[in-house]
Amino acid sequence: MDSALVIGGTRFIGRHLVDDLREHDYDVTLLTRGNRENPFAEDDRVNHVEGDRTNETALEAVAASVDPDAVFDCVAYHPRDVRAATGIFADCDAYVYVSSGAAYGREEIPKREDRTPLESCTAEQATDDSFETYGNRKAEGDRAAFAAAEEGIRTMVVRPPIVYGPHDHTExxxxxxxxxxxxxxxxxxxxxxxxxHRVYVEDVASALRIVAERGEAGEAYNVGDRRLxxxxxxxxxxxxxxxxxxxxxxxxxxxxxxxxxxxxxxxxxxxxxxxxxxxxxxxxxxxxxxxPHVLSTSKLAALGWESTPxxxxxxxxxxxxxxxxxxxxxxxxxxxxxxxxxxxxxxx
Structure with a gap:
């Protein structure tokens, strides 16, 4: 893969992802609403397209003009966003959805991708914007990505816990x-x-790229500090x-x-x-x-991913x-x- 579209790439996880992709010689395009300063404005290796990712017409226009090999969806907060994006970018080599450790619906140590149940999500929760339904919505986004994989689209899910590191706007x-x-x-x-469990933001960025390159369609991968x-x-x-x-x-x-x-x-x-x-x-x-909130990261490590000391x-x-x-x-x-x-x- 040579080209990547990062949906939401100017603030935190997406910002570090762009850096990681450029370090690995990807041609990168950002899709954002343009409401925040673009840290890559002076970088002629990074293109920027303004548009609202919740607008399917805007996504379709980007898909047609950019034609990326890989799509990294950093700002999909509702299941409908994932369903729309996986359909629009169905011909791409990889679609990677940034989910969350909050998607898990049962307390156990550790939480494993293929064993720990996900949160349920009602129709009302799926369209809600409150913090209380965040995990429910992320879990339903996971299921939307898995459904797309069953249709032959190469979609993968990455689940980080609390993310920290430079430019962390959550503070x-x-x-x-x-x-x-x-x-x-x-x-x-x-x-x-x-x-x-916490995870360094640069490790999330490298995980997203590695999953796009080496991950298996329809699979989820936890990412977190290997040393807790x-x-x-x-x-x-x-x-x-x-x-x-x-x-x-x-x-x-x-x-x-x-x-x-x-x-x-x-x-x-x-x-x-x-x-x-x-x-x-x-x-x-x-x-x-x-x-305790602990995610198993052995599945991701098996792809060759490593975490920062x-x-x-x-x-x-x-x-x-x-x-x-x-x-x-x-x-x-x-x-x-x-x-x-x-x-x-x-x-x-």
Missing amino acids: RLDWWVDRVNRFDRVIVPGDGTNLR VTLQEMIELIADSLDSVARSDTERTDGEQSGPRAGDVELVHAGPRELAAGDVTLDDYPLYRSY LEEAMQQSVEDHLESDRDGDENGPDREAEERVLGILETL
Whole structure:
């Protein structure tokens, strides 16, 4: 395959996917509504077509003018979007739908592509736009992709859990980086052993390309960090990355530290009872999940895919955070509430 169409390629996953495809010598075309700045505007190797992917006429026009070998659908949020796209791009060599680990409908460890049931989806949920039906809609999109494969169309599904890395507009990881960077004492919800699968965005990008090139029609592939860490271990990785940046700044200036604060950060555990002092709950914390969410990634690894070492992935994520104006402030408890919790813990 030599050419690719990325539907939604200027913000986060799609942005990294375009970079990965260009590194592997693909001719790339983006389809977006043009509502956000195009980071590839000055790159003559990347074409940009404006259009609404929910408009079938617009998709048909792109299919006719671009005629891509592979289509990567990063912004299909309703089952009807998948059904329309798989039909319009039926003659392409590969159609890869970006689904989600939220599509799984049963809690088990790990969640496996061919064994763990998917969420159900009613007709009402299929057209809803709320967060509560996100997993239902993604699951129905999976079923639409599988149905297309049964009709002879080479469609595949990739299911990532929480994605993190440079240009992450969700700012979920940014909230934690900001906490560790600014404060000496950081609250860890619960006992710190919470386990929620995450995946570095560049690994999602490479997975999408590899699935298009080597995947089997009608199959789903989980993508996630091959090495899982608890929430506390994630926070410790952030602290180590911040210290590494601080040391680098010190070496460059040959004097006192500039940039991020270095040094030990005290991690303070707080359960539901202690958090109540600040009117905070465990679930208020970004990336916390009461039941472990773990995806098996062996099926994808069998295609030759590899994940980035966690230390490298976190280093890149932290450096991008420090260069941005993101703080994730809206994703978790405010510091005043946490200070009340820390005050209670000091009296115990």
